[in-house]
Amino acid sequence: MYEEIASRLERRLAELTGHIAEIDDEMRSALPADWEEQATELEGQDALRGVEKQKLQEIQQIRAALQRIAEGRYGVCVKCGEAIDPKRLQALPTAISCRACAG
Numbered sequence: 001m002y003e004e005i006a007s008r009l010e011r012r013l014a015e016l017t018g019h020i021a022e023i024d025d026e027m028r029s030a031l032p033a034d035w036e037e038q039a040t041e042l043e044g045q046d047a048l049r050g051v052e053k054q055k056l057q058e059i060q061q062i063r064a065a066l067q068r069i070a071e072g073r074y075g076v077c078v079k080c081g082e083a084i085d086p087k088r089l090q091a092l093p094t095a096i097s098c099r100a101c102a103g
Contacts, residue, residue, distance in 0.1 A: 002069050002074055002075065002089075005065075005069070005074075005089060005090070005093045006066060006069050008093060009062050009065055009066055009069075009093055009094075010066070012058075012062060013059060013062045013063070013066075016055050016058055016059050016062070017059070019055055020052060020055055020056065020059070023048050023051065023052045023055075024052075026045075026048060027045050027048055027049070027052075058094075061094040062094060064094070064096075065093060065094045068096075074089075075089055077096070077097045077098040077101050078096045078097055079097050079098075079101035080097075080098065080100070080101050082098055083098070084097070084098045085098065085099065
């Protein structure tokens with residue numbers, strides 16, 4: 001029933017995993033010898049850490065959604081137990097609550 005959404009989630013998961021690998025490679029690169037360049041590089045690494053954190057959170061949400069699909073619990077609000085509107089799931093496939101409970 002949710003094969004299309006699962007497929008989209010898996011594609012996004014692969015994309016995010018690739019981005020995380022790129023970020024990790026970038027953060028492992030050697031710092032330049034020049035102090036000013038090092039400061040700029042470290043500032044960039046701080047920004048990358050923020051991006052990485054957001055991507056890791058999205059990965060966690062996607063994995064949880066895929067788990068709910070596998071267990072047959074996908075599309076059910078975790079707060080009230082009612083079905084989540086399919087339009088909401090199309091727009092936000094990692095949604096765990098219906099619009100009413102989401103506030």
